Amino acid sequence: MPPRSPLPQRHGLDAAWVRTPDNDPYTHPRWATMRDFLVDRLPARVPVGERLAAGEFVDQAGRRWTGEEPYRPNTFVWFHRPLRSEPVVPFPVGVLHQDARIVVVDKPPFLATIPRGTHVRESVLVRLRDSLGLPDLAPAHRLDRLTAGVLVLTTHREHRAAYSGLFQTHSVDKTYEALAPFDPTLELPHRVIGRIEKRRGNLQAVVVAGEPNAETLVELVETRGQLARYRLTPTTGKTHQLRVHMAALGLPILGDPLYPTVLDVDADDFDAPMQLIARRLRFTDPIDQTTRDYSSRYALEWPRAAR
Secondary structure, eight states: OOOOOSSOOBTTBOOEEEEOOOOOTTSOOSOSBHHHHHHHHSOTTSOHHHHHHTTOOBOTTSOBOOSOSBOOSSOEEEEOOOOOOOOOOOSOOEEEEEOSSEEEEEEOTTOBSSOBTTBSSSBHHHHHHHHHTOTTOEESSOOOTTOEEEEEEESSHHHHHHHHHHHHTTOSEEEEEEEEEOOTTSOSSEEEEEEEEOOTTOSSOEEESSSOOEEEEEEEEEEETTEEEEEEEESSOOTTHHHHHHHHTTOOOTTOSSSSSOOOOOTTOOSSOOSEEEEEEEEEOTTTOOEEEEEOOOOOOOOGGGO
């Protein structure tokens, strides 16, 4: 882990860093100057010369690099990444609860939990760090970008391990709701148990043979024609678990662009949210032992023909 950044956050985002490698004592350094290192190491879209001239690269003490310094091994360089334009998600983040240790929100669909890939400023974490003035805010767990519902964040570093540990040890009661096709031949309730893996570079997670690592209880709540509302209770938290399990049952969640088939959806198309909501979270507070119980206010949207 790097040391604490000498740069403050910008737009709710932490500064980035790169570390120069150690020198091989039997060869000459690969780079003559720190400028050479930065040009070689950073993506071409980063205008290293311009940003050095503007003083936007600093060392661990916060001193500006000019770029003309001789290459230094085992050294941190800190900077803020240039931000790309991204579609603005047109839904607010509703705060369900806030105290000195946690913030509980009702995450809208299409908004990422944390900055990732092309979704940076349009993430729960960045929005709330700015709006709530909490630079150390961090999620205790995550929801898929397309999933709406209850999300817990911690306000300060000293609280992070206690609350994230609840989710890592499956000590939180989590209930989801989803709309999906109705299959009268499928006996419900149904417990789905299997092994899910998501390989790097693949958009979809897949069910594979091997020791089970994912379990979901699927219950029927109501039917409307060929569609149904389901209660989903996971006892594990694998990537895309509920979406994978529902698709494996032949009941893909309405509006899911990944399962069972990957669809090409525009990044600024917010008209058809996936019908999956993290409806309720219940847990015993790890610090004061009180019962915490939060519910999402989002409603599932039945297709017009099923209303």
